[in-house]
Amino acid sequence: MLLKHLAGLLFAVAAFAANIELSSWKHKKDMKLIKVAVGKLGTWALDSKDQIFFRKGGDWQQYPGGLTDISVGGNEIWGVNRADQIYKRTTNGNWVRVSGGLKQISVSDKDHVWGVNSRDNIYRRTGNTWQRVSGGLKVVSVGQSGVWGVNVNDDIFYRTGTYGDPDSQGTGWQHIGGKLSWISSGRNIVFGVNSAGNIYYRGGISESAPAGTSWVRVPGGLKQIDTYQGDVWGSNSGDNVYKLTISCSGEPTLSSWKPHKTSIKKVAAGKLGLWGLNADNKVFKKEGDIWTIDQSIQLTDVSVGNSQIWGIGTQQQIYEKRKGSSEWKQVGGSLVQISVSDKDHVWGVNSRDNIYRRTGNTWQRVSGGLKVVSVGQSGVWGVNVNDDIFYRTGTYGDPDSQGTGWQHIAGKLKWISSGNDVVFGVNSNDDIFYRVGISQSSPVGTGWGKVEGKLAQIDSEGDKVWGANSALNAFTLDIQRQNVHAQLPSWPGDFKWSYAGVPGGYTCTRILELAEPNQHTWHDNYFCWRSNKADPGLRWSMAGPIAGQKCTRILEAADPHTWADNYLCAPPDSPYNFQWSSAGPVRGKECIQWLEPADPHTWHDNFLCNDRVPQPTGTLTLGRHYTAQQGGDATVRITDPTKNLAQRGFDNTVSRYKIDGNEVWKFYDRPNYEGLLFTATGPLGWTRVEARFNDRISSVRAVKRNKKLPSWPGDFKWSY
Secondary structure (H helix, E strand, C coil): CHHHHCCCCCCCCCCCCCCCEECCCEEECCCCCCEEEEECCEEEEECCCCEEEEEECCEEEEEEEECCEEEECCCCEEEECCCCEEEEECCCCCEEEEEEECCEEEECCCCCEEEECCCCEEEEEECCEEEEEEEECCEEEEECCEEEEECCCCEEEEEECCCCCCCCCCCEEEEEEEECCEEEECCCCEEEECCCCEEEEEECCCCCCCCCCEEEEEEEECCEEEEECCEEEEECCCCCEEEEEEECCECCEECCCEEEEEECCEEEEECCEEEEECCCCEEEEEECCEEEEEEEEECCEEEECCCEEEEECCCCCEEEEECCCCCCEEECCCCCEEEECCCCCEEEECCCCEEEEEECCEEEEEEEECCEEEEECCEEEEECCCCEEEEEECCCCCCCCCCCEEEEEEEECCEEEECCCCEEEECCCCEEEEEECCCCCCCCCCEEEEEEEECCEEEEECCEEEEECCCCEEEEEEEECECCHHHCCCCCCCEEEECCCCCCCEEEEECCCCCCCHHHCHHHCEEEEECCCCCCCCEEECCCCCCCCEEEECCCCCCCCCHHHCEEEECCCCCCCCEEECCCCCCCCEEEECCCCCCCCCHHHCEEEECCCCCCCCEEEEEEEEEECCEEEEEEEEECCCCHHHHCCCCCEEEEEECCCCEEEEEECCCCCCEEEEEEECCCCEEEEEEEECCEEEEEEEEECCCCCCCCCCCCCCCC
16 A cells, blocks of 8 residues: 555545544643543543543542543443553442453443453453454554554554444454554544644545545644544643544535546546546556556546446457456456446446446346446436436346336436436536435436536545546545434424433433432433434533533532533534423423432423424415426415414415426425425326425325426327
8 A cells, every 4th residue: 555655654644535624622721631531421531640530510520549541431431540450430430340451441332342451462341251352452442433443553453344333343453554653433533643643533434434535634733532423532742631523414515626636537436446547548546645557457438346347448348357456357348438336236338329237247238328327326327429318217226237217317418427316417518417306215316406616527436526627637526414404303292201211212312410329310311312313413411511512501400419510412503492491391382301200309390391393284376387498387385374384484485496297396494404395296287286394295286287398309209
């Protein structure tokens, strides 16, 4: 790997690293601490005298005991002392000695425990025993991103098969380029520091790419670091403590194009990396920030799959390169363009625009004619010699199937790429477009969105888009993912309080105050929402409001056990506006009781309240129909006798929504919030239109609409 040969550089920071937002480091100027650990049970730290501290209300409170390393899990805190003795602190507040000897320890949100001893032997906790794991590390970290570690030479390793934090030892150690002296496994991100105190995070980590794609330098300097959800804590060489807030995302939005200084006419991205071709048909692979040439072959087209790379030679020969092999093997047949998916399904077209797909060791002819074809998770898409766009019905999800037929899609493109619930393309003017609304229930999507910039060719893989422009410059674009509030749990029906553990069918955040005595049994109290709803992002804090969050103070004044700094926090754009009451339900709001029967301090009248999410009952009418060349548009007017929609901020009129068959539009009452759907289906001349809110039909109308002009050539016919 290229990183092994870079003298003097600890990391080559790839320009296609994951897109996250980082706040500035905030110095906690109150104490000198050598190690910080953060998790569901709060932020804990150690000083140079092995004293233990817990952060509460902006202050560090000392707790009994002495440790040299500490780690915070979901229900347990683990630590080791100077004699390598192991201790566990449970929710009852007691430190319990655990057999064995370790010098460093790590526990995940699921309370999976890994550690290393003075000989750098690796162990994981299974039941009441320690299981030896092969290899040697000086630091190990377990979290949602799996098990990561660094050895005595500061080499970095990921334990394959541990992404998602399963109760498993994994399958082996995968070496990751770079050098680190400390490492921390977080949620789809890994942080680390090197021997010079430089800070890095691993970008591109996901279930499909658990080892990530690259290291990204973070401003600042630390000697030790830990991460939990949106917070990163660390201490520097002066034993000063710093905190950083990170913001990651989910639903597709597009970042800015990033240029890459190289001369490339075509790029192809897949599980086996990023490949490119230049104007002389030379083949390159991107490693770090460098394009490395493959001198063994010349290609006019290339496509990257899961375990195979396919290419087209200068004489229309077909070549295949297998994962782990340096050899390009010629395959029978002749093609001018080729595409391979993440499932290694291969499609291509020949010089006569005939379409073929690979079945076993042969090529199967598929009806139709295309100049470009692309296969991916969004199915098989293509464009013909007239730049008409087609989708192959029955191919969404990338099955091993030829599909059932070609469906014409409005628009014009000269190149197309099938991605993950999105399709990208460029037209004859090099304008860039992407297909929105693609899903299993709507595999052709709902419309084309335009992307800023100019490209002559484009390809996508995961959350990355690559392309080359007419000047042979390569560019990359990030697809970010954000939460969709329309799928959030409704209040109060989808929420639940539990003082007896996590109820079935629910996902929860734990509500805990460590200062409560054991007999008050707060260790099994949870605030929950239905598991089939989107995560509302609620977080519990025992140490004051969480920076950048919308927090509600949870206080029972009659309870003496430090509840004054306890808060339930939600994302800043959350639709929930909680209100707490310790004197019964709030008039005019919907409330959920928070009760711990074992606590005698008047918790029976404590409630969390919020406005009810109303369900619309309005009616729908349609205004005048307009006929355009590509189909009919309409002005849609909502009448709402109950005023439910008006109370939620809806306008009375939604103008010029196309109502052609089998298409869906969303109209939001405010950005990123619940929406009203207009669904139009039915034969020409008549359309069934539904108004929906929160997936419930509020009204249905059958309306007459103008017929659109016939499309060419599908709606025309010659007869003799």
